[in-house]
Amino acid sequence: MMSIRGFRRGGVTLPQRMAFSHDPIENAFLPIHAKLTLRAAGSGKEARLLVSEGEELREGQLIARADGKGTTNAHSSIPGIVRRIVRGRSPDGTALNTVVVSLAGSFSISGKRPERYIWKSLNKTDILHLLQEKGVTQVSTGIPLYDLLHGKKDGGPVQLVVNALEMDPYRRVEEAILIHHPQELIDACDILNKILKPESIAIALDAGLQTAYIDALRSHAKDADLKIGIESFKRRYPQDMPQLIERALRDKRGAAGSMLCLEPSTLMALHEAVVSNKAHIEQYVYVGGGAIKEPRIVKARIGTSLGDLFEECGGFKGLPERVVINGPLCGSLAADLDSPIEKTTRSVLALCHEETHSGAEQPCVRCGACVKACPESLKPYLLYKLLIAGRANEAYDLGLARCTSCAACAYACWSRLPLVQLFDRHKAQGQNHAQ
Amino acid sequence: MRNEDHAVDAHYPHIHDWRSATKVSWICSLCLAPVIIWSVALYGLSAALVWLASIGSALISQLLVDAAFKRFTVVNGSFLLTGILVATTMPPTIAPFIPAASSAFAILIVKGFFGGNGKNWMNPALAGAAFAYVNWPAAMRDFVLPRALSGVDGLSAVTPLTLARDIGVSGQTRVMEALRQSGYPLSALDSSLTGFLNDAIFLPLGARLPEGYMDIALGLKPGTLGESALLVLLAGSIVLISLKLIKLEIPLAMIAGFALLARIFGTGLPGEELFRGDVLYALGSGGFLLAAFFMATDPVSSPVDRSIAALYGLAIGVLCYAFRRWGSYPEGVCFAVLIMNVISPTLERRLEPLLRPRAERTAA
Ligand code: SF4
Ligand code: SF4
Numbered sequence: 001m002m003s004i005r006g007f008r009r010g011g012v013t014l015p016q017r018m019a020f021s022h023d024p025i026e027n028a029f030l031p032i033h034a035k036l037t038l039r040a041a042g043s044g045k046e047a048r049l050l051v052s053e054g055e056e057l058r059e060g061q062l063i064a065r066a067d068g069k070g071t072t073n074a075h076s077s078i079p080g081i082v083r084r085i086v087r088g089r090s091p092d093g094t095a096l097n098t099v100v101v102s103l104a105g106s107f108s109i110s111g112k113r114p115e116r117y118i119w120k121s122l123n124k125t126d127i128l129h130l131l132q133e134k135g136v137t138q139v140s141t142g143i144p145l146y147d148l149l150h151g152k153k154d155g156g157p158v159q160l161v162v163n164a165l166e167m168d169p170y171r172r173v174e175e176a177i178l179i180h181h182p183q184e185l186i187d188a189c190d191i192l193n194k195i196l197k198p199e200s201i202a203i204a205l206d207a208g209l210q211t212a213y214i215d216a217l218r219s220h221a222k223d224a225d226l227k228i229g230i231e232s233f234k235r236r237y238p239q240d241m242p243q244l245i246e247r248a249l250r251d252k253r254g255a256a257g258s259m260l261c262l263e264p265s266t267l268m269a270l271h272e273a274v275v276s277n278k279a280h281i282e283q284y285v286y287v288g289g290g291a292i293k294e295p296r297i298v299k300a301r302i303g304t305s306l307g308d309l310f311e312e313c314g315g316f317k318g319l320p321e322r323v324v325i326n327g328p329l330c331g332s333l334a335a336d337l338d339s340p341i342e343k344t345t346r347s348v349l350a351l352c353h354e355e356t357h358s359g360a361e362q363p364c365v366r367c368g369a370c371v372k373a374c375p376e377s378l379k380p381y382l383l384y385k386l387l388i389a390g391r392a393n394e395a396y397d398l399g400l401a402r403c404t405s406c407a408a409c410a411y412a413c414w415s416r417l418p419l420v421q422l423f424d425r426h427k428a429q430g431q432n433h434a435q
Numbered sequence: 436m437r438n439e440d441h442a443v444d445a446h447y448p449h450i451h452d453w454r455s456a457t458k459v460s461w462i463c464s465l466c467l468a469p470v471i472i473w474s475v476a477l478y479g480l481s482a483a484l485v486w487l488a489s490i491g492s493a494l495i496s497q498l499l500v501d502a503a504f505k506r507f508t509v510v511n512g513s514f515l516l517t518g519i520l521v522a523t524t525m526p527p528t529i530a531p532f533i534p535a536a537s538s539a540f541a542i543l544i545v546k547g548f549f550g551g552n553g554k555n556w557m558n559p560a561l562a563g564a565a566f567a568y569v570n571w572p573a574a575m576r577d578f579v580l581p582r583a584l585s586g587v588d589g590l591s592a593v594t595p596l597t598l599a600r601d602i603g604v605s606g607q608t609r610v611m612e613a614l615r616q617s618g619y620p621l622s623a624l625d626s627s628l629t630g631f632l633n634d635a636i637f638l639p640l641g642a643r644l645p646e647g648y649m650d651i652a653l654g655l656k657p658g659t660l661g662e663s664a665l666l667v668l669l670a671g672s673i674v675l676i677s678l679k680l681i682k683l684e685i686p687l688a689m690i691a692g693f694a695l696l697a698r699i700f701g702t703g704l705p706g707e708e709l710f711r712g713d714v715l716y717a718l719g720s721g722g723f724l725l726a727a728f729f730m731a732t733d734p735v736s737s738p739v740d741r742s743i744a745a746l747y748g749l750a751i752g753v754l755c756y757a758f759r760r761w762g763s764y765p766e767g768v769c770f771a772v773l774i775m776n777v778i779s780p781t782l783e784r785r786l787e788p789l790l791r792p793r794a795e796r797t798a799a
Contacts, residue, residue, distance in 0.1 A: 012452070014450075169450070322449055324449045328447075328448060328449040328450040329447060329448040329449070329450070330447055330448070331447060331449065332447065333446065333449070349449075351449060351450065355450055356449055356450050356451065357450065357451040357452065357453050357455070358449075358451060359451070359455050359457065362455075362456050362457070362511065365456045365734050365735050366734045366735055366737075366739050367456070367459075367734040367739075368682065368734065368739040368740070368741070369452070369454065371739060371740070379739070381739060382739075407447055407448040410447075410448050410451075411448045411450065411451055411452055412451075412452045412454075413451070413452075414452075414454055414455050414456045414459065414734075415455070415456050416451060416455060418446065420447070420448070421446065421447075
């Protein structure tokens with residue numbers, strides 16, 4: 001019997017709003033126009049543009065080169081012609097340069113058969129170089145994988161964790177990858193094993209996952225001669241945050257060294273870059289929410305607009321109250337339906353009121369729901385009160401700096417107070433102060 | 436980083452738990468709605484008038500407050516809960532202007548004056564009831580027998596609590612027997628129900644349920660409107676607990692403290708032995724359970740932290756027992772809750788730092 005991990009206190013149990021599906025993941029249609037943004041979310045810098053309007057592009061052709069830390073190479077996700085280069089908006093509304101490519105010409109990559117073990121002949125530096133070349137990005141954070149691995153490469157012992165946990169009600173993308181592509185995942189672990197020489201490799205997964213799938217992972221790992229631990233976690237938000245996984249595993253092992261959490265979708269991008277020599281131009285996205293007719297996971301080209309994805313999934317069956325990118329808890333509102341998906345887009349949701357339960361802000365009724373929800377044992381209602389009263393120092397004394405912005409408190413709040421916004425604002429100010 | 440230069444206000448999370456302050460007050464009110472029906476069935480028109488006066492005056496007062504502060508909070512339903520709770524503390528035949536004035540006091544002064552919902556430092560409904568006790572003490576103690584028991588409307592009677600406390604020498608050491616002996620009425624329904632239960636359940640187990648408890652559970656005794664419907668009240672409490680809308684620590688600690696004292700020191704009959712008190716009787720009377728589940732649990736005026744909340748509940752239980760046994764209002768559970776409402780912020784301020792993890796305490 002395997003032990004199931006979870007956190008000692010706090011967290012919220014969210015309703016599961018996505019049916020489990022055994023169906024393989026479909027490819028989405030190619031977009032007629034792909035809007036390619038030149039910067040990864042969370043990074044301040046853009047990649048250097050290499051193409052100009054009117055130029056013809058192959059599928060996967062480099063269109064912008066990384067320009068120092070925090071930027072990645074960008075590739076054309078479809079074959080076509082550069083129609084325009086405009087100042088556009090990312091899905092969450094950040095303004096950035098966007099290359100609009102119109103579909104034309106033939107496919108060069110899609111049909112080719114990958115050679116499974118070609119990477120075995122490559123050395124560490126070659127592989128890292130390949131990842132940089134192909135613009136592989138950590139899907140959850142937008143950090144270029146090259147930067148991430150390069151930093152860890154010779155910085156002491158590393159524990160590698162494959163984070164297939166998804167605690168929000170609408171995401172089972174990583175789990176689906178785990179189910180449908182176990183071999184690719186294990187190969188990706190093997191590749192990382194070669195680069196990083198981690199002390200241990202573990203897969204963190206939902207305790208509810210059927211054992212047959214876990215067995216499949218185990219047998220693939222055995223074939224690859226890799227020692228991979230399986231860690232089951234209780235389904236409770238925000239267990240999928242790397243900090244909390246780290247805490248749970250550390251409690252068990254007391255292990256030293258840093259922990260590197262990578263999601264299966266990132267590993268898939270890594271695998272395709274190294275094994276199939278393919279650029280990071282595709283993304284596993286869950287298209288769903290109560291307002292969508294046929295919600296499902298698709299593998300979509302980067303640059304596909306949200307509107308196209310919604311249409312492919314049957315369109316709207318109700319009026320969405322909000323369209324949200326990347327999860328209903330920490331995600332952001334979509335600027336409009338024309339915004340494209342990026343390397344960091346994992347889900348697009350059209351939520352209706354029955355799901356959001358939104359309401360007008362009211363004074364705190366001291367119900368204590370936020371205290372119960374906070375996985376960091378903070379007292380959000382008290383922090384809120386102190387910050388509103390301008391007593392930020394006392395709030396920091398009570399541990400405001402420990403807040404991970406998981407939004408569990410604001411989810412639970414009876415009065416719909418914008419707790420986490422206020423905390424974010426103050427933490428940002430605090431950081432500016434310290435710098 | 437998240438909010439840095441985004442054109443769209445991030446405003447996450449985008450989903451919320453279904454519970455909201457508004458929904459909770461409506462649900463609490465709904466849970467009490469059967470009490471209204473039950474009490475009107477027992478006492479007829481006069482009870483209906485009390486409910487109407489209390490709730491109506493709460494509504495009007497809330498509209499006035501809203502108009503003064505230029506906002507619209509009637510929809511959040513807390514006026515209704517206040518109106519209902521004020522009425523539950525009233526005797527059924529009281530002059531309607533008293534509940535009306537108490538509700539108005541609760542909402543205009545206690546809630547409105549202190550800045551509206553969420554700011555009041557005591558439960559407005561309880562403050563309203565206390566207001567009535569202080570201003571019209573005689574009217575608040577003027578109880579009648581339910582029609583079903585006496586056959587006529589408005590036959591005056593004292594409540595079993597008052598009677599039991601004031602019984603002189605009786606030679607009986609159990610409350611129920613003492614009440615029977617002093618000629619306290621017993622409904623035919625109670626005799627037959629108790630008889631049935633004894634035959635079916637208790638006698639085979641070697642026990643016997645004395646008569647009188649059924650009357651308490653069904654409200655067939657003089658009492659306030661809220662007391663009259665113990666069974667429906669318990670059903671409502673179960674709803675609140677299962678939906679996780681109240682901190683269970685409060686009623687549990689309150690009942691535990693109260694029941695323990697009632698068991699040890701009894702009802703106050705002369706000649707009663709220690710540790711032989713009648714807990715069922717004590718819990719079932721005087722609106723104690725109503726206060727435990729619906730009044731003391733009001734989140735605004737009770738402590739947020741669960742362990743402090745338990746202490747708060749325990750203190751209410753103890754105070755309530757003291758008031759009932761030695762105070763001049765045997766039905767004065769609302770004073771016990773009110774006192775703890777007032778003490779609660781201090782209690783929290785003092786105890787809160789002690790509950791923090793040690794590392795944090797030394798860091799702070
Ligand atoms: S956002 Fe911060 S305060 Fe709120 S639950 Fe998460 S860690 Fe706790
Ligand atoms: S959840 Fe909201 S209303 Fe409840 S105590 Fe916390 S801040 Fe106040």
